[in-house]
Amino acid sequence: MQEAMSDTAVLVIDMMNTYRHPDADKLAPHVAEIIDPLSRLVDEARRRDDVDLIYVNDNYGDFTAEFSDIVRGALDGERPDLVKPIAPQSGCQVMTKVRHSAFYATSLAYLLTQLKPERVILTGQVTEQCILYTALDAYVRHFPVVVPPDAVAHIDPELSDAALTMMKSNMSAEITPAAECLR
Template identity: 50%
Template sequence: MADGTALVVIDMLNTYEHEDADALVSSVRDALPFVQELLKRARDASVPVIYVNDNFGQWRSHHGELVEAALAGRHRELVAPIVPDEDSLFVVKARHSVFYETPLNYLLRQLGIQRLVLCGQVTEQCILYSALDAHIRHFDVTIIPQAVAHIDAELADAALRMMETNMSTTLVQPDDFGFDPDR
């Protein structure tokens, strides 16, 4: 495992059947190539990839059913390129933060993870709250702004500034990012 780092893919398995979906879709289209590149880089570097996803209110479902529901949703083209592979880990969440009432903290500690690279959606909601919860748990957080999607661009920009200023989140440009410890 490269330097105690994990890639956390947040809520990218989405049916796009919610009220903010239309506002979100174009931003997801822009972020998708960067999320795909992060997935490739993480897998090439043997970095754990952990999908943390809403359960769509289906408490009896497992991750395979969530993937199927997202692929059957309105925007399959936004889901198919980033579905979990057989080595990916999966955590189901019910609220905004990847940590709230989930076993993620325990999993990360078991894996010896100190740094989280967050990507996915929505910058001004789930990404922001997850970064805060990671910060208070003493994880280092890195975000490539192009690899997170938003509903409201102004709020997303403010959220990124807040994460960087108040939560010591490292914001990195895609060309300057690597999973090796020296980048």
């Protein structure tokens, strides 16, 4: 068996969202701001052979849900306009998570170890929660992290700024615009 290798792994974290939760009114406007740069990044990743596109999404406590159920629920949710442009296509690499980090109780670490990316680009929501905790877990596993601030959405702008600063300072994350991530 030949080992799979990619230059880059792009993680799309928690973007399959129904926007039917207490923070949805605060979060959705910030997601709307990132949808264009994120969808361009996702489209570019789909076109490239040297990039692995991986969707990791919360199962929202439904341990019977297939990933397709989560996508369908998001598309039928309050803001399908925030889901359609970046929804996974057939054959995409997908996995569900149960807590904040995309690594927690998932096979993501194993998958990335097999793919051997030179860097991992974190996109999605929420910057000060799931993106931050995923960045820390990637860092402690020695995966170089890139975070495009225009492709991650926040609930609280001050906490988001602090999270980006922490990722850069404490985890050596590269903070670069989405349009420059796959150059």
